[in-house]
Amino acid sequence: MGRLPCCDKGVKKGPWTPEEDLLLVSYIQQHGPGNWKTVPTSAGLMRCSKSCRLRWTNYLRPGIKRGNFTDQEEKLIVHLQEILGNRWATIASYLPERTDNDVKNYWNTHLKKKLKKIQTLNQEGGVVTAASSTSQPALSKGQWERRVQADIHMAKRALDEALALQDKPTVSPTTTTATTTYASSAENIARLLQGWMKNKNSSAKTTGSNYSTSTDASSSATVAASKSDLSPVMDCSLFKLDSPNLEGSETDHLNHGDIKIPILTSLFETWLFEEEDSMEVGRFDIIL
DNA sequence: AACTCATCCAACCGCGGGCAT
DNA sequence: GATGCCCGCGGTTGGATGAGT
Numbered sequence: 548m549g550r551l552p553c554c555d556k557g558v559k560k561g562p563w564t565p566e567e568d569l570l571l572v573s574y575i576q577q578h579g580p581g582n583w584k585t586v587p588t589s590a591g592l593m594r595c596s597k598s599c600r601l602r603w604t605n606y607l608r609p610g611i612k613r614g615n616f617t618d619q620e621e622k623l624i625v626h627l628q629e630i631l632g633n634r635w636a637t638i639a640s641y642l643p644e645r646t647d648n649d650v651k652n653y654w655n656t657h658l659k660k661k662l663k664k665i666q667t668l669n670q671e672g673g674v675v676t677a678a679s680s681t682s683q684p685a686l687s688k689g690q691w692e693r694r695v696q697a698d699i700h701m702a703k704r705a706l707d708e709a710l711a712l713q714d715k716p717t718v719s720p721t722t723t724t725a726t727t728t729y730a731s732s733a734e735n736i737a738r739l740l741q742g743w744m745k746n747k748n749s750s751a752k753t754t755g756s757n758y759s760t761s762t763d764a765s766s767s768a769t770v771a772a773s774k775s776d777l778s779p780v781m782d783c784s785l786f787k788l789d790s791p792n793l794e795g796s797e798t799d800h801l802n803h804g805d806i807k808i809p810i811l812t813s814l815f816e817t818w819l820f821e822e823e824d825s826m827e828v829g830r831f832d833i834i835l
Numbered sequence: 836a837a838c839t840c841a842t843c844c845a846a847c848c849g850c851g852g853g854c855a856t
Numbered sequence: 857g858a859t860g861c862c863c864g865c866g867g868t869t870g871g872a873t874g875a876g877t
Contacts, residue, residue: 562845562871584862600863601846636865651866652844840876847869855861
């Protein structure tokens with residue numbers, strides 16, 4: 548059976564404007580995300596449902612971190628990609644502040660090249676690759692898949708619990724949960740607007756100034772300025788190893804404040820806890 | 836200054852899974 | 857079981873921007 552096109556003809560395409568963002572956010576503030584089919588008409592947007600969902604999940608949703616990936620995030624992505632392949636949504640679920648689109652783009656534009664370069668160097672130097680070099684005993688494919696599945700399940704549950712904890716009013720007793728949940732959306736908008744205004748003011752030359760692109764938080768003083776205005780969000784660099792038990796028992800956790808996230812035994816190897824810039828050859832020989 | 840080429844990334848497209856009927 | 861619809865995912869595209877000449 549054929550599929551009907553998801554979007555009617557006549558819907559708007561291309562970069563989102565601040566006005567559209569405001570419409571979408573204010574609608575979701577009132578009704579919550581979901582039932583995307585009805586969102587465009589209900590919110591008064593000339594967009595298709597997919598576009599609305601994408602805009603929300605990738606840019607407007609609370610708790611999204613923009614900007615440069617940390618070394619730790621890079622390493623995590625590289626490792627997860629090696630294990631899971633191009634399952635960006637799954638990989639992104641390990642990076643609560645990053646979207647699958649962000650992770651995918653970062654992989655395609657930065658990490659893939661970086662790894663290729665490293666692999667070339669390694670081949671020249673006759674060094675074994677990461678996948679083939681783990682010192683752990685080989686698992687059968689079935690065992691490996693079950694283990695990965697179990698780890699994913701465990702991590703997701705832990706993450707859900709952790710995020711639920713974070714949203715509890717105990718963190719900020721003066722605000723309601725709903726307010727806490729969506730407040731950062733307003734901040735997202737503010738940040739986007741800030742970038743937009745900045746571009747508008749500074750560049751008469753960029754006539755078709757792309758609102759979305761102007762939000763590039765990675766590159767500018769805009770970020771430095773706006774960061775201080777934003778409420779604290781989870782930062783991977785703040786994770787602390789609870790117990791440096793490199794055997795990787797299930798009792799090991801990464802701590803982020805009061806939140807504990809179990810270490811995934813099959814996903815994390817010693818590289819996570821080694822020196823920042825160098826990896827032991829024969830385990831995960833990648834220098835990032 | 837003007838042009839070309841490379842890079843980045845927001846947004847789009849099409850497919851598959853899951854659910855309801 | 858067949859069909860239709862919605863949602864989410866991964867791949868791809870195209871405009872904006874930066875670097876090089």
